[in-house]
Amino acid sequence: MYNIQHKEVLSETNKLMVIEAPQIARKAKAGQFVIVRIDENGERIPLTIADFSQEEGTVTIIFQEVGKSTMKLGALEAGDGVADLVGPLGNPTEIENYGTVLCVGGGVGIAPVYPIARALKEAGNTVLGIIGARTRELLFWEEKMRSVCDELTVCTDDGTYGRMALVTQPIQEILTERSDVSRVWAIGPAIMMKFCARTTEPFDVPTIVSLNSIMVDGTGMCGACRVSIGGETKFVCVDGPEFDGHLVDWDLLLARQRIYLTAEQKAKEAWVEEHTCRATGG
Amino acid sequence: MSIPRQPMPEQEASERRANFFEVAQGLTPEMAKQEAERCLQCKNAPCVAGCPVEVPIPEFILALRGGDVQEAARVLKSKNNLPAICGRVCPQESQCESVCTLGKRHEPVAIGRLERYVADWELGQGSIPPEKPEPTGKRVAVIGAGPAGLTCAADLAKMGHGVEVFESLHAPGGVLIYGIPEFRLPKEIVRAEVDYVRKLGVEIHLNAVVGKLYTIDELLEEHEFDAAFLGTGAGLPIFMRIPGVNLIGVYSANEFLTRVNLMKGYLFPDYDTPVLVGEKVAVIGAGNVAMDSARCALRIGTLQALERGEEPPEVHIVYRRSRQEVPAREEEVHHAEQEGIVFDFLTNPVEILGDDKGQVVGMRCIRMELGEPDASGRRRPIPIEGSEFDMHVHTVIMALGTRPNPIVFADSGGLERTQWGTVRANEATGQTTKHRVWAGGDIVTGAATVISAMGAGKQAAADIDRFLKADGGGKADGGGKADGGGKAE
Numbered sequence: 001m002y003n004i005q006h007k008e009v010l011s012e013t014n015k016l017m018v019i020e021a022p023q024i025a026r027k028a029k030a031g032q033f034v035i036v037r038i039d040e041n042g043e044r045i046p047l048t049i050a051d052f053s054q055e056e057g058t059v060t061i062i063f064q065e066v067g068k069s070t071m072k073l074g075a076l077e078a079g080d081g082v083a084d085l086v087g088p089l090g091n092p093t094e095i096e097n098y099g100t101v102l103c104v105g106g107g108v109g110i111a112p113v114y115p116i117a118r119a120l121k122e123a124g125n126t127v128l129g130i131i132g133a134r135t136r137e138l139l140f141w142e143e144k145m146r147s148v149c150d151e152l153t154v155c156t157d158d159g160t161y162g163r164m165a166l167v168t169q170p171i172q173e174i175l176t177e178r179s180d181v182s183r184v185w186a187i188g189p190a191i192m193m194k195f196c197a198r199t200t201e202p203f204d205v206p207t208i209v210s211l212n213s214i215m216v217d218g219t220g221m222c223g224a225c226r227v228s229i230g231g232e233t234k235f236v237c238v239d240g241p242e243f244d245g246h247l248v249d250w251d252l253l254l255a256r257q258r259i260y261l262t263a264e265q266k267a268k269e270a271w272v273e274e275h276t277c278r279a280t281g282g
Numbered sequence: 283m284s285i286p287r288q289p290m291p292e293q294e295a296s297e298r299r300a301n302f303f304e305v306a307q308g309l310t311p312e313m314a315k316q317e318a319e320r321c322l323q324c325k326n327a328p329c330v331a332g333c334p335v336e337v338p339i340p341e342f343i344l345a346l347r348g349g350d351v352q353e354a355a356r357v358l359k360s361k362n363n364l365p366a367i368c369g370r371v372c373p374q375e376s377q378c379e380s381v382c383t384l385g386k387r388h389e390p391v392a393i394g395r396l397e398r399y400v401a402d403w404e405l406g407q408g409s410i411p412p413e414k415p416e417p418t419g420k421r422v423a424v425i426g427a428g429p430a431g432l433t434c435a436a437d438l439a440k441m442g443h444g445v446e447v448f449e450s451l452h453a454p455g456g457v458l459i460y461g462i463p464e465f466r467l468p469k470e471i472v473r474a475e476v477d478y479v480r481k482l483g484v485e486i487h488l489n490a491v492v493g494k495l496y497t498i499d500e501l502l503e504e505h506e507f508d509a510a511f512l513g514t515g516a517g518l519p520i521f522m523r524i525p526g527v528n529l530i531g532v533y534s535a536n537e538f539l540t541r542v543n544l545m546k547g548y549l550f551p552d553y554d555t556p557v558l559v560g561e562k563v564a565v566i567g568a569g570n571v572a573m574d575s576a577r578c579a580l581r582i583g584t585l586q587a588l589e590r591g592e593e594p595p596e597v598h599i600v601y602r603r604s605r606q607e608v609p610a611r612e613e614e615v616h617h618a619e620q621e622g623i624v625f626d627f628l629t630n631p632v633e634i635l636g637d638d639k640g641q642v643v644g645m646r647c648i649r650m651e652l653g654e655p656d657a658s659g660r661r662r663p664i665p666i667e668g669s670e671f672d673m674h675v676h677t678v679i680m681a682l683g684t685r686p687n688p689i690v691f692a693d694s695g696g697l698e699r700t701q702w703g704t705v706r707a708n709e710a711t712g713q714t715t716k717h718r719v720w721a722g723g724d725i726v727t728g729a730a731t732v733i734s735a736m737g738a739g740k741q742a743a744a745d746i747d748r749f750l751k752a753d754g755g756g757k758a759d760g761g762g763k764a765d766g767g768g769k770a771e
Contacts, residue, residue, distance in 0.1 A: 023496075042554050043554040068551075086489040086491060087494065216541060217451065219689055220518055220689060221460075221517040221540065222540055233527065238689065255530060259530050260556045263556035264556065267550070
């Protein structure tokens, strides 16, 4: 059992949890992920590490409740625990002093982009940041991002906070205005990463994305997470999770993310029904 | 010989297609007694030499014949730490039973069935671990809680060493828990056998991915283990290099079996991990893993179809060679056939076909014929030009073998590997090219059997013990690796 030390409700659907895992915290690096299994019946959920502290011996995860498993996870409170926590998995971000870099986080993707921006800042880069979400409610960690970025643009799709824009608009502007950006990180929903990569391509700036494919073991055993990178099959868990965004076959990734949509919908409805009954029937 | 070989009571094929309960139900006490009577008690005991862990077979059968099942269990466990598992999944027909003297004129003694009978009887009583030996003060890290690791750990613990096992998954057992299905090896049995290993004093760390959470060097230096054993198996799936392998509905056997067995996908949505089985399934390959995949697919598909009031699925094994070359155990092939699995021999996929949503809708295959024997001694399959045809399928499971997972090798300088990614190790001792590191099982041999992995774990344990008990053995020893050499003894 891994104890949940702290929980924050970032929005109705976005939750943050700080979990005690001293050994994982000791080895974790920006860009890596963990696998969480809530209980005996649970599935293995891959989540990118949002933060970690060697001193506290903790790992922070942020997730959006989209299906039964993330809803179950979101229903846990500080003091509860998860049955299993595995990590740190995947390859860490290649942190160097690149000069000027641009870090873009969309939706829950703001979480994994933060430790990367922090590590890049610590390595001496000038870090430009963009964070965006559909609406104000879904934005978080603006201050944390600001603390590691030299400039930060905040936007929402509906204009309820910051600029009314998709993250691709400020990316386009920044790359047009300045020629010193030598690398871009874009993390968020697959569709957002696809358009970020498409935006940076004409500028010929290397663009790193962190892929969130379906996984089971997360150690290269099953191949559920396979993606096509420049025409070659790769496993996100061991070859990634970061890849050159210009080489990713996005349509394949998007299709493979939807494999279990029908089954997941069924499980979610059953869970919601059961828990609504309990809440009203108690 | 007047007593016939006792047949294994089995669940009817028509029934078991729709459940995950064990197919083979075990001998009754009367049957076991009868079968034990058949043993000739040969002085030279060829069966013992036929067993990779050298179980004193005539001795345990004699105890059983005399009605002392407890003693039979003690004899069995003196060499085999996991007999309830071996009694179920060992290929006895090509090991102990193949050299049984009785088998020359009649059918061999059903050694595997007797082993299972005795082991199950003991589990039913609650197994008693042997007395704890005097601690040696030495510590060994065993990496991987599969058949090789568990065996090595159990033997080392019996020798008095402190043993900690590091397992990457959330449950111990390796292939016994993620690969072999419930209907061949109930997970309750695996748990009970692992409990026995724990009772010996072995500590098992779960969710501990060596190579990520710790490296081999960190275990030896920072964590001060005196020796390490690598038994991480061959966990990396092989996909065919044909168009369409990434379509929705194409699984590696590893993923499919892990979803079904480890994650209990057949109990979805009570368990949270889904698994998809279409109306028509093709499993590529004809080893034991292919049989397991096909039979799991059949069961899940049948259960799902019953729920929807539809026809059960059609499950095919697609194999490029002929029936004679099938690598799976005869018993597995027989069970699969009984259950209605269709075998398409001399057939090889050349492309998997998808629709506009990326979902598998078919598989283009080519007919094969057999040519001259290849390096493996089996006749080489050759495609027959112009014989392509399309199969209508929705799910494709690739059971083409596996390779060692390289994760464990992160920062493990000095550990030599072969071109196939397996670890170079002394065949007799398991010693690797890295000081204080041994290896055994699929990580050395490539995909093989549970019992050969156990045999390797056992040999390595004996050699590690010699090394640790030798003067200067252990971490203080900076000398060469020869002190642990089995051949010098």
